[in-house]
Amino acid sequence: MPEEKALEIKDLHKSFKSGLLGKKINVLKGISLEVKKGEIFGYLGPNGAGKTTTLKCILGLLFPDRGTINILGSDHLSIKSKEKTGFLPENPYFYDYLTASEFLNFYSQLFHKQKTEDINKLLELVGLKKHSHTQLRKFSKGMLQRIALAQALLNDPELVLLDEPLGGLDPIGRKEIRDIILSLKERGKTVFLSSHILQDIEMICDRVAILVNGSLANQGRLDELVSQEILFTEITVSKISRKELEKFGKTLTYFGNKSFMKIYDQDKVDEILQLVKEKNGTIHSLVPRTQTLEDIFVGMVKKK
Amino acid sequence: MKIRAVALNTFKEAIRDRILYLLLFFAVVSLVLSRLLSLLTVGDKIKIIMDAGLSSISIFGVLMAILMGTGLVYKEIDKKTVYTLLSKPINRNQFILGKFLGLIITLFIMLAVMTAIFIIIILLHSGTISWKLFVSLGFIFLELCLITSVALLFSCFSTPILSSIFSLSFYLIGHLSWGMETLIKKITPGISKILTQVVYTLLPDLENFNFKTEVVHNLPIPPKVFLFSLFYGITYTFFILMLSMLVFRKRDFI
Numbered sequence: 001m002p003e004e005k006a007l008e009i010k011d012l013h014k015s016f017k018s019g020l021l022g023k024k025i026n027v028l029k030g031i032s033l034e035v036k037k038g039e040i041f042g043y044l045g046p047n048g049a050g051k052t053t054t055l056k057c058i059l060g061l062l063f064p065d066r067g068t069i070n071i072l073g074s075d076h077l078s079i080k081s082k083e084k085t086g087f088l089p090e091n092p093y094f095y096d097y098l099t100a101s102e103f104l105n106f107y108s109q110l111f112h113k114q115k116t117e118d119i120n121k122l123l124e125l126v127g128l129k130k131h132s133h134t135q136l137r138k139f140s141k142g143m144l145q146r147i148a149l150a151q152a153l154l155n156d157p158e159l160v161l162l163d164e165p166l167g168g169l170d171p172i173g174r175k176e177i178r179d180i181i182l183s184l185k186e187r188g189k190t191v192f193l194s195s196h197i198l199q200d201i202e203m204i205c206d207r208v209a210i211l212v213n214g215s216l217a218n219q220g221r222l223d224e225l226v227s228q229e230i231l232f233t234e235i236t237v238s239k240i241s242r243k244e245l246e247k248f249g250k251t252l253t254y255f256g257n258k259s260f261m262k263i264y265d266q267d268k269v270d271e272i273l274q275l276v277k278e279k280n281g282t283i284h285s286l287v288p289r290t291q292t293l294e295d296i297f298v299g300m301v302k303k304k
Numbered sequence: 305m306k307i308r309a310v311a312l313n314t315f316k317e318a319i320r321d322r323i324l325y326l327l328l329f330f331a332v333v334s335l336v337l338s339r340l341l342s343l344l345t346v347g348d349k350i351k352i353i354m355d356a357g358l359s360s361i362s363i364f365g366v367l368m369a370i371l372m373g374t375g376l377v378y379k380e381i382d383k384k385t386v387y388t389l390l391s392k393p394i395n396r397n398q399f400i401l402g403k404f405l406g407l408i409i410t411l412f413i414m415l416a417v418m419t420a421i422f423i424i425i426i427l428l429h430s431g432t433i434s435w436k437l438f439v440s441l442g443f444i445f446l447e448l449c450l451i452t453s454v455a456l457l458f459s460c461f462s463t464p465i466l467s468s469i470f471s472l473s474f475y476l477i478g479h480l481s482w483g484m485e486t487l488i489k490k491i492t493p494g495i496s497k498i499l500t501q502v503v504y505t506l507l508p509d510l511e512n513f514n515f516k517t518e519v520v521h522n523l524p525i526p527p528k529v530f531l532f533s534l535f536y537g538i539t540y541t542f543f544i545l546m547l548s549m550l551v552f553r554k555r556d557f558i
């Protein structure tokens with residue numbers, strides 16, 4: 001049985017006309033990707049890569065020049081697919097004269113099925129329970145981000161599309177929202193989120209796609225993209241003379257009586273351990289460094 | 305249901321707009337002034353009250369329709385509320401209809417308030433209220449519907465200031481175009497007559513909605529004229545709404 005797809009994008013192209021002369025700027029240059037049901041998919045890219053543009057195409061807010069988009073087996077513009085989708089835009093802004101609960105109440109009427117989530121529960125989930133009767137004009141940026149998440153979850157969606165979901169949030173807020181995203185996955189929902197903050201993606205995503213300059217530079221499982229191979233080892237030791245350490249490499253720094261070094265050769269690490277043991281030295285830390293998403297990301301962006 | 309939700313939200317936003325109350329205030333001032341004006345004139349005072357009153361209601365109603373209508377869609381796009389709204393299972397036509405109806409409800413209420421004040425003024429002058437007054441007011445409302453749809457159409461692709469200028473031009477042209485009818489009668493048959501006829505047909509003729517004279521001078525309203533005006537207003541509004549939907553259908557939200 002083939003694995004079911006929550007979102008399938010094929011050969012997506014989008015350009016904008018700029019100025020009076022109508023000079024064409026190609027923003028998306030043939031994006032193809034698949035998001036499987038039940039996974040958290042990270043859509044990564046530097047500023048201006050075209051993440052928001054892709055999301056707007058998926059939602060039918062922009063019309064692509066070319067390409068097809070499928071949501072849960074239906075065309076992305078169909079009412080059917082929208083019934084099952086939730087969307088959080090970047091820098092969300094809403095009708096500022098409504099209170100939080102009035103606003104959610106208004107949006108819940110836009111769904112056909114009456115099975116919309118309980119508004120009070122949603123407000124509690126995103127931590128806005130005490131503000132349910134506050135006008136949205138009085139909301140801070142982080143609070144707007146939270147209400148935006150609440151409206152995205154109104155219809156208990158199968159597929160949740162989030163554009164920079166952790167933008168504008170403090171560390172506690174980031175953790176709370178991350179937990180909500182993870183709980184969505186636990187309930188079998190599919191999450192597609194864009195971000196340029198690697199840490200967030202690294203922490204929660206199953207698979208990622210890296211978008212650079214309008215085309216995909218790489219995509220795949222996080223653990224496949226990021227090789228587990230050890231790049232180098234960082235060691236901090238003391239009570240060993242500098243002279244003896246120098247033969248292992250030149251990447252040495254000293255602070256106080258401690259010496260810190262980066263060792264690229266795994267065999268040398270064993271030699272150092274041996275040496276420390278013989279000379280009765282002390283090891284303060286030994287950290288093997290594997291590749292991070294950041295290494296890949298920076299590599300990709302530089303290559304382009 | 306979805307249309308109703310959008311309409312109600314539009315209404316909620318509209319009645320919070322200060323412009324509305326400012327215009328309502330001026331309309332009331334103008335109604336009261338028409339009463340004072342009538343004191344200075346010799347002859348049938350009630351006719352002056354009626355004439356000036358209906359004109360005030362019509363003009364301030366139109367200003368409300370234009371100034372509020374041109375912001376209808378523009379504001380949603382400008383403030384990016386349209387991003388989340390249209391990502392919900394509502395199609396763009398429903399959105400346009402909801403916006404339209406929301407403002408129509410608002411204008412209806414404003415018209416009702418102005419009418420109430422107007423009627424009080426007439427009754428204070430011991431005038432009697434004829435049913436023709438309501439026919440006239442009904443057609444003012446129909447005209448407001450048409451103007452709203454025009455403002456909405458422009459609002460789909462241009463800024464409020466430009467849209468206001470366009471809509472106001474539509475209104476002015478619409479009230480002057482009837483002159484062409486007389487012109488056509490005078491032109492000798494030929495190509496120029498046909499051209500003038502075509503231009504006249506294309507231009508709006510808002511004088512079709514003007515039943516002031518009939519009310520003020522208590523003239524009969526021929527059923528044929530009544531029905532034609534009704535048909536004209538409804539079809540024209542419908543046509544402009546369709547055009548708005550067409551313009552809005554393929555619009556990118558950037």
Ligand SMILES: Nc1ncnc2c1ncn2[C@@H]1O[C@H](COP(=O)(O)OP(=O)(O)OP(=O)(O)O)[C@@H](O)[C@H]1O
Nearest residue numbers: 016018027046047048049050051052053054196558
């Ligand atoms: N309406 C427009 N006209 C012309 N160019 C545009 C338009 N909208 C976006 N662009 C360009 O398209 C590119 C991609 O924009 P997009 O907003 O999709 O980037 P992004 O990946 O979301 O970036 P960020 O991380 O900053 O949100 C940018 O270079 C931007 O300048």
Ligand SMILES: [Mg+2]
Nearest residue numbers: 051052053090
């Ligand atoms: Mg973006």
